[in-house]
Amino acid sequence: MPEGILCNKTPVDTKEQLDAVLADKGGKKYYDEMKQLDVDVEKLKNTLQASFKSRMKTWLEMCAHCGLCGDSCFLYLANRKDPTQVPSYKILSTLGKIVKNNGNVDNAHMRYCMDVAWSKCTCCNRCGSFCPYGIDMGIMFGYLRGLCFSQGFVPWELKIGSGMHRIFKAQMDVTPEDWVETCEWMAEEQQDEWPGLEIPVDKEGADILYTCNAREPKHYPEDIAEAAILFHIAGENWTVPSDGWEQTCLTLFAGDWAGCKMQVENVYSAIERLKPKRVLGTECGHAHRCMVIEGPYWTGRQDGRPPKPYLHYTEWVAEALRTGKIKIDPAKKIKEPVTLQDSCNYIRNFGLKDVTREIMSYLVEPGYFVEMTPNKEHNFCCGGGGGINGIGMYRQQRNVGLKVKRDQILATGCKLIISPCHNCWDAIRDLEEVYELGIKWTFLKPLLIKMAIIPEHLKPKEEEGEEE
Amino acid sequence: MFYNFITGPLLWLSFGIFFIGLLVRIVNYVRGLDWQADRVAYRAHLGLGIKGALQSIVHWLVPFWSVGWRAKPLYTIIFFVFHIGLVVTPLFLEGHMVILKERWGVSWPTIPMGLADTLTIGVMVSAVCIAIRRIALPEVRIVTTFYDYFLLLITVAPFASGFLTVYQAPNPWAIKDFWLYAHILSGEFLLMAIPFTKLFHVVGYFLSRGQLGMDFGIKRGYKAKGGFAW
Numbered sequence: 001m002p003e004g005i006l007c008n009k010t011p012v013d014t015k016e017q018l019d020a021v022l023a024d025k026g027g028k029k030y031y032d033e034m035k036q037l038d039v040d041v042e043k044l045k046n047t048l049q050a051s052f053k054s055r056m057k058t059w060l061e062m063c064a065h066c067g068l069c070g071d072s073c074f075l076y077l078a079n080r081k082d083p084t085q086v087p088s089y090k091i092l093s094t095l096g097k098i099v100k101n102n103g104n105v106d107n108a109h110m111r112y113c114m115d116v117a118w119s120k121c122t123c124c125n126r127c128g129s130f131c132p133y134g135i136d137m138g139i140m141f142g143y144l145r146g147l148c149f150s151q152g153f154v155p156w157e158l159k160i161g162s163g164m165h166r167i168f169k170a171q172m173d174v175t176p177e178d179w180v181e182t183c184e185w186m187a188e189e190q191q192d193e194w195p196g197l198e199i200p201v202d203k204e205g206a207d208i209l210y211t212c213n214a215r216e217p218k219h220y221p222e223d224i225a226e227a228a229i230l231f232h233i234a235g236e237n238w239t240v241p242s243d244g245w246e247q248t249c250l251t252l253f254a255g256d257w258a259g260c261k262m263q264v265e266n267v268y269s270a271i272e273r274l275k276p277k278r279v280l281g282t283e284c285g286h287a288h289r290c291m292v293i294e295g296p297y298w299t300g301r302q303d304g305r306p307p308k309p310y311l312h313y314t315e316w317v318a319e320a321l322r323t324g325k326i327k328i329d330p331a332k333k334i335k336e337p338v339t340l341q342d343s344c345n346y347i348r349n350f351g352l353k354d355v356t357r358e359i360m361s362y363l364v365e366p367g368y369f370v371e372m373t374p375n376k377e378h379n380f381c382c383g384g385g386g387g388i389n390g391i392g393m394y395r396q397q398r399n400v401g402l403k404v405k406r407d408q409i410l411a412t413g414c415k416l417i418i419s420p421c422h423n424c425w426d427a428i429r430d431l432e433e434v435y436e437l438g439i440k441w442t443f444l445k446p447l448l449i450k451m452a453i454i455p456e457h458l459k460p461k462e463e464e465g466e467e468e
Numbered sequence: 469m470f471y472n473f474i475t476g477p478l479l480w481l482s483f484g485i486f487f488i489g490l491l492v493r494i495v496n497y498v499r500g501l502d503w504q505a506d507r508v509a510y511r512a513h514l515g516l517g518i519k520g521a522l523q524s525i526v527h528w529l530v531p532f533w534s535v536g537w538r539a540k541p542l543y544t545i546i547f548f549v550f551h552i553g554l555v556v557t558p559l560f561l562e563g564h565m566v567i568l569k570e571r572w573g574v575s576w577p578t579i580p581m582g583l584a585d586t587l588t589i590g591v592m593v594s595a596v597c598i599a600i601r602r603i604a605l606p607e608v609r610i611v612t613t614f615y616d617y618f619l620l621l622i623t624v625a626p627f628a629s630g631f632l633t634v635y636q637a638p639n640p641w642a643i644k645d646f647w648l649y650a651h652i653l654s655g656e657f658l659l660m661a662i663p664f665t666k667l668f669h670v671v672g673y674f675l676s677r678g679q680l681g682m683d684f685g686i687k688r689g690y691k692a693k694g695g696f697a698w
Contacts, residue, residue, distance in 0.1 A: 051505055053500045053501070053502050053505055053506070054496060054497045054498075054499070054500025054501060055500070055501060055502075055505075055506050055676075055679055057500065058497060058672055058675065058676055059676065061666065062666055062668070062669050062672045062676060063611075063666075064616075064666060064669070065602075065608070065611040065612050065613065065616050066543075066608065067605060067607040067608035067610075067611055068536065068540060068543070070607035071539065071540075071607075072536075072539075076607070081606070081607065083606040083607050083609070083610035084610065086607045086610060086611060088611050089610050089611050092611065125688075128680060129535070129536065129696070129698065130535070130536040130539065131536070132528055132536065132547075132673075132677075133669065133672070133673060133676045133677060134524060134528075134676050134677045134679070134680030134681070135676065136680060136683075293687060293688065294507055296509075297503075297504055297507035297509075298507075300504065302503070302509060302511075302512055303509055303512045303513075304503075304507075304508070304509030304512055304513065304686060304687055305509075348688070349688045349689075350688060350689070350691055351684075351688070351689040351690060351691035351692030351695075351696065352691055352692070353692060354692065354693055355691075376697065377689070377692070377696055377697055378535055378697075
């Protein structure tokens with residue numbers, strides 16, 4: 001059977017296709033069909049010819065087989081230094097073979113590539129900073145994922161994720177109507193405590209256009225409320241777009257290059273339409289990577305920058321604290337040992353290490369902030385990046401991988417972890433579930449709301465009757 | 469006659485292949501860079517890019533300067549003993565300079581024989597360490613191929629034979645000047661092999677490290693004060 005009904009080379013583009021794949025619980029039939037899926041060698045060859053260029057070609061060709069990348073990989077360490085987890089081995093035995101054979105590989109090899117690309121690499125790019133030649137295997141695995149996706153060899157959940165983006169322009173089935181309704185609902189909910197709080201939708205020329213992660217409207221609407229409260233406290237002139245609000249791209253995890261472009265264009269067009277001064281994203285790593293770091297390239301922006309300055313949430317928080325828009329009550333500063341999870345996507349791969357530490361200096365009583373080792377751009381992946389958090393088939397591998405972060409956290413002696421990234425937050429939550437360390441983990445938003453000094457004029461007015 | 473040939477036309481040929489081959493490598497590499505596929509706006513932020521490239525290259529050229537080198541102190545020592553010997557010895561050897569002056573009329577300062585010997589022994593000993601490492605460490609063994617040993621062998625051969633030439637070691641076949649010929653031929657073979665093998669990293673290192681440095685300087689790390697802390 002060349003193509004399956006569920007597992008095939010065609011991305012999910014319609015609601016019917018999506019429902020059919022979703023109905024196959026756990027992807028049982030999907031993965032069965034994958035075993036029969038033909039490899040389109042000609043297409044693979046053409047893709048290589050068009051997109052496999054000197055940077056990666058040189059990386060694969062020049063790799064000195066020195067094995068220095070081994071210890072840089074958290075999955076290698078977590079798997080008791082299993083040599084098959086050495087990054088160079090992983091990439092040479094997968095993409096390396098495809099390139100060597102000029103695309104002439106079979107179904108078994110493509111399924112092997114899928115397993116390695118999604119369960120043995122989270123594309124954290126740490127190995128790239130430990131290779132003397134600067135060979136970045138995370139980038140090559142991202143590329144390999146693209147090849148796998150184009151041939152239909154993609155984990156079930158990510159086939160769905162890519163389909164969601166293609167249909168809903170969001171990683172979950174949240175329509176613009178659902179989104180706007182959630183915003184209205186959240187604004188209303190807050191009126192008792194925060195009279196006058198608004199979540200302005202589609203306001204033109206605002207100072208800040210806010211974009212978020214679909215799981216916020218879908219599962220954690222309070223996150224949107226928290227963002228609104230903080231903007232309210234800071235007195236920001238802000239807005240959200242009714243369309244183009246979803247900042248994440250599961251298409252990136254899936255290797256769906258066309259889907260990535262589509263998603264970024266959706267958000268960029270909201271920026272063009274609403275002309276804000278700046279754009280601000282939520283506490284998410286890969287969303288930032290998509291819209292700010294890679295997005296400009298996917299959409300062909302030659303300056304490599306988004307259409308407007310596009311900040312990560314931590315950049316805005318640091319600025320708000322620095323300029324006094326948000327003031328922290330000194331009595332409420334954190335007075336217990338606390339550590340910080342450096343997200344690969346905006347620390348290693350964007351350089352916000354100083355900004356996050358600046359935030360810590362405002363929130364944590366001196367002497368209580370403990371750095372992880374290693375940290376900053378050399379920090380280990382949380383263990384849940386690159387999509388592995390959401391792939392049922394690789395749950396076991398993911399849980400083993402969490403051990404490195406677990407040990408890093410234990411070594412700090414902290415029970416509280418600040419994690420301004422959805423993916424890291426999830427991974428640390430699951431880490432607690434699996435290993436029961438007795439830790440707490442948090443985004444910045446709830447912390448800030450708890451610790452901020454509320455300006456008098458924003459406080460709810462006492463009932464008149466009570467005063468007299 | 470044979471000596472004249474291998475130190476004349478064949479030497480020219482080896483240098484020709486070496487230099488032209490590496491030049492072609494460089495040109496092909498740079499031409500194959502693609503701002504959109506690599507996702508690095510090389511042209512738009514050339515200044516940031518050059519700064520990032522230099523940082524990246526220099527940090528890894530100096531022993532223990534990069535985080536990566538510091539993570540592997542023993543290997544770093546072996547690596548630098550090997551590479552410093554490989555580069556310095558042939559370029560500054562008195563014996564080579566005599567020939568250079570005689571043939572091309574150019575010369576530059578040389579290193580004392582004692583140092584040259586030390587460096588050469590360093591190259592040979594570190595090569596043995598590298599080979600042992602390939603066998604002993606599972607994470608290196610799994611990626612090692614026969615080709616890696618072959619490259620190590622052709623790299624060390626001119627040094628070993630050169631050393632034996634200097635000390636006029638006997639050879640099993642009692643051929644006059646055997647080690648000298650072996651030295652010249654293996655040296656020329658190495659020069660010619662460099663552009664066609666992984667050994668092209670003599671330029672490839674600078675290109676690849678420079679490229680990743682540009683990536684981090686322009687895109688992935690430009691928000692960090694002082695750039696990416698290699």
